[in-house]
Every structure is written in structure tokens, then in C-alpha cells.
Amino acid sequence: MSSLHKFAPVPTLTRRDQVAETLRRAIVSGQMPPGTQLIESRLASELEVSRGLLREAMRELIESGLVHNRPYAGTFVTEVNAQVLRDVYEVRRVMEAQAYTRLWPRRDEAFRAELQQRFDRMIDAVQQDDLGAEIRAEAHFHGLVYERCGNHLMPALWQQMTQKIQLGFAICQIAHAPKVDFEQNHRRFLDCALGDSLDEMLAELNVHLDRGLATIQFEATLNAPAGASAEAASLASP
Secondary structure, rough: OOOOOOOOOOOOHHHHHHHHHHHHHHHHOOOOOOOOOOHHHHHHHHHHHHHHHHHHHHHHHHHHOOOOOOOOOEEEEEOOOOHHHHHHHHHHHHHHHHHHHHHHHHOOOHHHHHHHHHHHHHHHHHHOOOHHHHHHHHHHHHHHHHHHOOOOOHHHHHHHHHHHHHHHHHHHOOOOOOOOOHHHHHHHHHHHHHOHHHHHHHHHHHHHHHHHHHHHHHHHOOOOOOHOOOOHHHOOOO
């Protein structure tokens, strides 16, 4: 019998990976809003890296769609596309409803305890006024049902959407639109997820997503350039 192939240890994150992750977190947390120009000289100086290494990191963000190049202008954080986020929320609505439906009769104490812990960490981040941590914690909270629903494709699909979902979360937190109380809104979601009625859970999921989507679309309409208000308004209609 032949022995199994021996793999070399996986290396730790390279500096390029670390720079890319630093920029990614700044973007999804709203610290670098859509339309912000990424000025190489300034970023390389602040991060204490070479401009060549910075370009490699930025190339990774370009490939993921978070930033883009404008010919003869530079590199910019991708502008919020309300239609793309609307599509993401529509897909999430279907997936999350299916995930809760599959999971419902199998919600054990481990799931209940983990969801409560993720909720507590999310509220801790809110109380510490750490927007980046809050957004990551919110994605972690909502991601549990995808991890535990029993469909092996669900976690991968959630991960594929996470960057855009986090952009949506960031917009909701920094938007000018009137917002519901964050903790109260998510506590209601938690109570339904741990409650006895699947119908109530699915109804709350729809309300929860509608609130977030309405905020995103309000912000897109507010920030629409002159001449584009009619198109933005059409995106804002349910």
C-alpha cells in the first residue's frame, strides 16, 4: 500500500495578503466609502509597504470587484450598485428561508447556544462603536443557519455573497436614512429563530431583509447623480 502524499505546512499570510485584508475591511466597514480614490503614494506610506506590493494587493481587490481602475484617473472603491445589492438580497431571501426550513426541526442546544453567543458578540461590537467588528459580527450571526442547515453547498454560497452582504450592512449603518434600533431589530430576529413558529421566523426574515434593502435603496437614491434620479427611484420601488 502506497503511503499518503505528505503536504508542506501552509504558510502564514503574506504581507500582500495582509495589506489586501486591511483594505478590504476598510471598504466593507464604510471607512473607505464607494468612490474613494486609492492613492498609492499615501497608502504605501501609511501601511509602510512598497508601491509594488500595494499594487499586488489592490489587484486582488480589483478581481473581487471591490475596487476598479479608471483609465487615466486611478483606482477607486467601487460605487454602490443598488441593483446588484437588490439582486443579492433577493437571492439571500430565498436561500435563508430554505436554510431555516431545513434546520427548523433540528435546532439543538448547540445551535441555540451558538446563535445566542454570536448575537452577544454582535451587540458588544455595537456598544464598543467598532463599525468594522460590528459588520463582521453581523455576517457571522446570520451565517450560522447556512453552516448548520445540512446542505453542504449553503456555507460556500454564503461565503460567495459575504463581501456584497457586508457592503450592504455597511451602507445600512452609515446611511442617512432613518434606521430602526439595531439591537431591538436583531433581538426580534433572534427570538424568532429560537422560537416555536417557523411561519413567524420566515415572516420576520422577510421584514428584516426589507428593512435593510429599503435603507440601501434610499441611500442609492439620495446619492444618485443629477439626471439619474428617475432610475434610482425605480430601483427603490419594491
